[in-house]
Amino acid sequence: MKYRTLSPMQKNQIVGMRKAGMKCKDIAEVFSAPYSTISTILSHWKVHGSVESLKSQCGRPRKLSERDFRVLCHAVSSNRRHTLVELANLVSVSRTTVRLYLRELGFRNCIAPKKPYLNVKHKADKLAFARAYESWTFEDWCNIIWTDESSFKTGKNPRQIRVWRKAYEKYNWDCIAPSFKSGRSSVMVWVPLLALISLHWSPFLQIRDHQVILSLLFMKEY
Numbered sequence: 600m601k602y603r604t605l606s607p608m609q610k611n612q613i614v615g616m617r618k619a620g621m622k623c624k625d626i627a628e629v630f631s632a633p634y635s636t637i638s639t640i641l642s643h644w645k646v647h648g649s650v651e652s653l654k655s656q657c658g659r660p661r662k663l664s665e666r667d668f669r670v671l672c673h674a675v676s677s678n679r680r681h682t683l684v685e686l687a688n689l690v691s692v693s694r695t696t697v698r699l700y701l702r703e704l705g706f707r708n709c710i711a712p713k714k715p716y717l718n719v720k721h722k723a724d725k726l727a728f729a730r731a732y733e734s735w736t737f738e739d740w741c742n743i744i745w746t747d748e749s750s751f752k753t754g755k756n757p758r759q760i761r762v763w764r765k766a767y768e769k770y771n772w773d774c775i776a777p778s779f780k781s782g783r784s785s786v787m788v789w790v791p792l793l794a795l796i797s798l799h800w801s802p803f804l805q806i807r808d809h810q811v812i813l814s815l816l817f818m819k820e821y
Contacts, residue, residue, distance in 0.1 A: 605632065610640050610650035617641055662696050671697065675706055679762035679773050683708075701763060711760045712769065716777035 605613075609630060616626050627637045644650050663671065667690045674681060674689055683694040690697070701707075717725075764774040 607650060613637060613640055614644050614650060662692050663690060663700060671700060672704065675701065675763045679764060705765045706763045708761050708763055711762045711774060711776040713778045714775045
């Protein structure tokens with residue numbers, strides 16, 4: 600014969616009836632439940648002081664303990680370039696398990712964007728420049744000629760660096776790969792830029808024998 604599961608409210612009522620002096624046999628008849636079920640509920644209440652089940656969750660228990668979970672979070676946050684193998688060895692689980700936990704935290708393994716290295720002086724200079732000209736209008740900037748340069752590598756591409764980061768951390772200082780000057784063969788392109796280029800002028804670049812020739816072509820408006 601199959602019996603229905605008793606709710607927490609009914610279990611509390613069973614405890615109340617027992618406190619009032621009712622026998623387990625009579626309580627079983629009231630709830631149409633086996634005597635053994637009533638006895639088990641009361642025994643659990645006497646030991647733990649509650650009728651709630653000791654099983655707090657269903658399914659397979661989590662691989663990592665709370666301590667291992669904190670260790671994993673600290674390791675990824677302190678060194679974004681850890682490999683899956685290193686993290687798996689740190690908490691003694693498989694790489695697949697580590698990847699699932701990191702995804703739960705919002706971390707993805709991404710290619711670190713390359714940006715020029717900025718030391719403390721560079722950062723201070725950039726901040727001072729921004730504060731000095733924050734009140735300039737668009738018309739003010741139209742009177743300025745800008746210059747910019749870009750380096751194109753002619754050899755093999757350097758090895759890509761991967762980091763663990765969240766979606767909004769792409770340009771965090773510990774999620775980028777700083778670039779430095781090196782001895783690799785490269786072509787440097789230098790171009791002056793001014794606001795009126797977009798309206799009347801168009802830059803035209805030619806690369807000949809690792810030399811860049813810049814000419815400005817006048818674009819007539821029709």
